[in-house]
Amino acid sequence: MGHPMWNELSYFLIIALFGIALFLLVVLWSVRRHRAPKLRIECSTPIDDLMPSLAGLTLGTAVAGNAVEVFENGAFFDALFERISLAQRSVHFETFLWKEGVLGQRLADALSERARAGKQVRVLLDATGCKKLGKAARQQMEDAGCKVVFFHDKKFRNIGVLNDRDHRKLVVIDGREAFVGGHCIVDTWLGDAQDNDHFADVSLRLQGPIVNSVQAAFSENWVGQTGDLFVGDDVFPALEPAGDVQIHAAFVKPESSAPAVKILHHTAICLARKRIWIQNPYFIPEPEAIDAFGDAVSRGVDVRVLMPSTSGSDNPMVQHAGHRNFEKLLRCGVRLFEYPHTLLHQKIMTIDGVWSAVGSSNFDDRSFDTNDEITLGIKDAATARRLDAVFEKYMPHAREIELAKWTRRSTWHKMKDNMFYLINEVL
Structure with a gap:
């Protein structure tokens, strides 16, 4: 048996090391955290008249020509x-x-x-x-x-x-x-x-x-x-x-504010007045974004999301993580479509048929908060129509998620949804 004094010292060292590790984790979290943007904007101006605002909020400049x-x-x-x-x-x-x-x-x-x-x-x-x-x-x-x-x-x-x-x-x-x-x-x-x-x-x-x-x-x-x-x-x-x-590029990640791609997507949702059509392979919106989609629907906005199903995805765990919040989205009036045949990897959002976001950003915490990304904000009705045509091409072959059926999915399905959602930021 060890000497009681050495046992006490060992316990003390273990507790001290644990405390130091916890402190360093808190310091790292504090250094890297940022405030999420508030998702409420009182503005009746059409989004295509707000390019200077969208570019300015994302630390860029809208350029014509x-x-x-x-x-x-x-x-x-x-x-x-x-x-x-x-x-x-x-x-x-x-x-x-x-x-x-x-x-x-x-x-x-x-x-x-x-x-x-x-x-x-x-x-x-x-x-x-x-x-x-x-x-x-x-x-x-x-x-x-x-x-x-x-x-x-x-x-x-x-x-x-x-x-x-x-x-x-x-x-x-x-x-x-x-x-x-x-x-x-x-x-x-x-x-x-x-x-x-x-x-x-x-x-x-x-x-x-x-x-x-x-x-x-x-x-x-x-x-x-x-x-x-x-x-x-x-x-x-x-x-x-x-x-x-007219286009601006969002890619900056300032130290103490939300990354530009996150601000851009969230602001655009709040400015929509007619239509939000999203095509994204990894759709895991945060709770406040879901509420913003619900507010958009209450304004009369047609909100649709097209994404791959677990059978079409290259990473079914991400799809399951997204499934966790489908019920809330559906109750908010968002229409969800899953494409089963292959991975739809395009990252597109069009607003009101006049403005588009295209780039590398997935609609999830990893892209919005952690990765280095680039998304273009584009004011051009012709480009929006062209991108909406891609949506319309795949949608007839997709399955629309219906609330009544969704709530009856298997217990095992629900368990996987909740389990993978816990680690969605590192998927």
């Missing part, structure tokens, strides 16, 4: 590779998910070719999402002259931010055109969403002054990871108008 092209599914990559092959000065590529395969090799070849041609090629990859990139592809790009950098790789210096991921998907070419959306570099993004092995997604090609803002988003994380600054016409040229669309 832009052109927008919408690309669906695998057709996006045909456009992307064509534009990369024509790059004359620089290619900046940033993504969350890249897995070894046919698509990954095509991209490695395209970026390597431009680097060998003497162009500046910077590749920024999330360390977690791109861990299956493949050594050969990385080596190929680096040997060709590409600068390949990983965001928050698993090193001691990143121990406090390992849960913070770079979820953006963007490309900037010559500082004059950009691609922003949801497409990842995995073979399941090829094709035309024809089955469970071919996902659906939407990305945009942008021309005009907004490209400078997208380049700024890339620069933010590139400088954060490397310390390297880039300047000049090769990357930030003076951009002439290319169309008549």
Whole structure:
């Protein structure tokens, strides 16, 4: 038996260490917490007249004179590779998910070719999402002259931010055109969403002054990871108008306020007067957002959400976490549609047929509070119609959730919903 004094000392040390660990967790929580935005706005002005407000609240600037092209599914990559092959000065590529395969090799070849041609090629990859990139592809790009950098790789210096991921998907070419959306570099993004092995997604090609803002988003994380600054016409040229669309980019994560993407989505919900149509693969709104949807319905707003079902999802746990609040949403008057055939990965919200949000943000706490994201706020009725047409294409093949049937789902289903909701912020 140990000496009583040593036993007491051991207990004291254990309690002290536990207390220190708890204190450090509280400090970390305090440093990283922010106030959630209040979801009540007294304003009768139409959302398309509030672009300066939306941009200002999200720490950006609305710029006019832009052109927008919408690309669906695998057709996006045909456009992307064509534009990369024509790059004359620089290619900046940033993504969350890249897995070894046919698509990954095509991209490695395209970026390597431009680097060998003497162009500046910077590749920024999330360390977690791109861990299956493949050594050969990385080596190929680096040997060709590409600068390949990983965001928050698993090193001691990143121990406090390992849960913070770079979820953006963007490309900037010559500082004059950009691609922003949801497409990842995995073979399941090829094709035309024809089955469970071919996902659906939407990305945009942008021309005009907004490209400078997208380049700024890339620069933010590139400088954060490397310390390297880039300047000049090769990357930030003076951009002439290319169309008549007004856009702003939300991507900033200030220390003491809610991230810009969260403020943007929540403000738009409060401003809707006719219609809110959401397409999102991971829909887990916070309770205050659900109340804001209910307030919108009470104003006469048609609120619909299209998402994959557990059979269509690449991560059924997330769908179950979302299911936990379906009953409240349905009682609020929100219409919910689940698509069973494949993953609908597009991240889109249209408001009143005149304004759209498109980007990398899921409608959940991880995207709104933790990840680095980018969402574009777009004032353009033609773009909204084009994005609503994507919604309408998939909706006839989706199943609308009915309240009476939903409340009778199995006990095992309800248990999974509640269990996975407890960890929704880390899914």
